[in-house]
Amino acid sequence: MERRATLRDVAEKAGVTTATVSYILNDKKNFPDETKQRVMAAIAELGYIPNLSARTLTQRSSKLIGIVVPQTEGSRLMFQNNFYSEILGSIEFHARQNGYHIIISATDANESYLRLARERNLDGIIVIGMYPDEFYRQMKESRTPIVLVDSYCNDHYYHNIRIDDAYGSYLATHYVLSKGHRNIAFFSGQIKENGVMKKRLTGYRDALAEYDVVFDRRYVFEGKIDYASGIDAAERLLTSGVPATAVVAAADILAIGAMKGFYERGIRVPEDISVMGFDDLEISQYLTPGLSTIRQEISQKGEKAVELLINNIKEPNLTKQEQILPVQLVERGSVKCIGG
Amino acid sequence: MERRATLRDVAEKAGVTTATVSYILNDKKNFPDETKQRVMAAIAELGYIPNLSARTLTQRSSKLIGIVVPQTEGSRLMFQNNFYSEILGSIEFHARQNGYHIIISATDANESYLRLARERNLDGIIVIGMYPDEFYRQMKESRTPIVLVDSYCNDHYYHNIRIDDAYGSYLATHYVLSKGHRNIAFFSGQIKENGVMKKRLTGYRDALAEYDVVFDRRYVFEGKIDYASGIDAAERLLTSGVPATAVVAAADILAIGAMKGFYERGIRVPEDISVMGFDDLEISQYLTPGLSTIRQEISQKGEKAVELLINNIKEPNLTKQEQILPVQLVERGSVKCIGG
């Protein structure tokens, strides 16, 4: 079992020292072409591949980016939620384009994430979603560039990438109102704990106000953010006696669950009730009826997050930034026109 | 900007040498409790966290597992396909339970994956899906434990985890036949290039044979494996003039697309045509109608893959194994009973 080739082997074969090989490999000093070629030939011949652990040790940079995703409570399947899947894909792609690899860990114990950052010498971290305040306080200690995606933590230590949730939700609700609906339910995650949900509720209220519809708490149905909770909310709505003709869901995944819940109870979408989503998951366009929703460029979010993070890695004193990405209404078949 | 604490710092603070600290940390020699406590106290006080790059360098083990997922052609969003998302989540969870982190890379150039394995000193690799023969030939060179998931590569170098695709497809088709259908279309990915699809076609044919239905190539609609191809297949079926009363799809994602395609053309599921899926994605139960399908325990696949891989890491001479996980019919509303 022969050893893997090391820098030293390359150096010997090329008749130079390891320093020379290292400089040439990292393009750091100007060596004559002849020498470069000799070294390159040796590398090729030996099939030499650098050992990044060794490099990390001297350079304190691992070319590794950590991704924090929420661990769906109790569940091991944090990737199940499509929203996270899509953004992860985008992050992986762009990170790789820039010579970084990603390490994903759904650790929910805060300390252990900090630990990961240190023990693996992560160059940066992208945090997706909202976490308890304590988390943000701890993560600062890692002294690592960090970009928050979809978070409303306003600690100035962090960069932020998000969409204008309030506006998106306003757009959604406004659209439904424009279709003649006045009794509009709002399905969402826990509003108190989730800044995104809070903003989306705000947008909903703003649109209502614009149409002089008084906001009514009984039209708001909170729960978790998954399909099952969408079904559940639909059932709660139906048994509540609230005379809604439409629902604005704060997430496609809720809207999809709701559609299922309504159908199970014999209520048709959009004939009997209209449903509006938010996110535009890939699946949304393939439902029947297609889900009208607010589109956010999920993959763009990933791209921007990586871009910003890498800028910060290269320029540690980069001033903290906040980027708000655009949203857009997409009309499909789940919202019906009613009334005059 | 004070340095991070190193082993040496801990050693000094505890009044011992680095060797002692290292031994204690790794529980390798028996030291008196008094010493252990002194060292532990120093570690706690300094907030010491070991540097895994350094450890990797000496031990040649990174506690890192690489995951290879197919890169959806041209697309950056390999995670979009739910099937991969779910299995990734499961792998991440179980890897973490065992003290490993995962590194995900959708690299499709083969050489670069081999490179990743070496430069990061990966302890093992889990490969999901099918790849060109060349890929398998190259990966062997990494000399790393590798577990193949859902692959029909029968190179004896690799472990294999999969389901009995032929049987699952047989079950699906048999079920549809038992509901009275005799003209059953088959929607699938490229059969030539994809072992899984090949097996699923086999199961379809076996079931037909059991019911004395002659296999007819015109009933087979191949394409890519995504929603859009499902729609496309549905349209092709409708314009082909083939009088199918049901379709067995080789993947839920195709079935879902097909349902959409049918509805768009005014063909109702299951009233006008029945649709049977395969995989049981999370979304499948939330469709209307719910998609009848073949359930495979995706998360179990991930768990088994990790388990097997780690066994192989610990026991490099472990004999190569093949594990076939069970499948199960799940009846929902997308297949209707017809005829007598």
Next chain:
DNA sequence: CCTTATAAATTAAGCGATTAACCAATGCAC
């Protein structure tokens, strides 16, 4: 011819762990 600058490469000290080999002190048997 001497000085100085430049080019080409080397030397050697780390980076932060691990670990085989070694050592000193103590206890115990005979």
Next chain:
DNA sequence: GTGCATTGGTTAATCGCTTAATTTATAAGG
């Protein structure tokens, strides 16, 4: 008192790569 284990550590080399400092040779300038 001598020999031999055992206990409780230490020494120092090593993993593979990077890089500041240095050396040597060559060229250019005056």
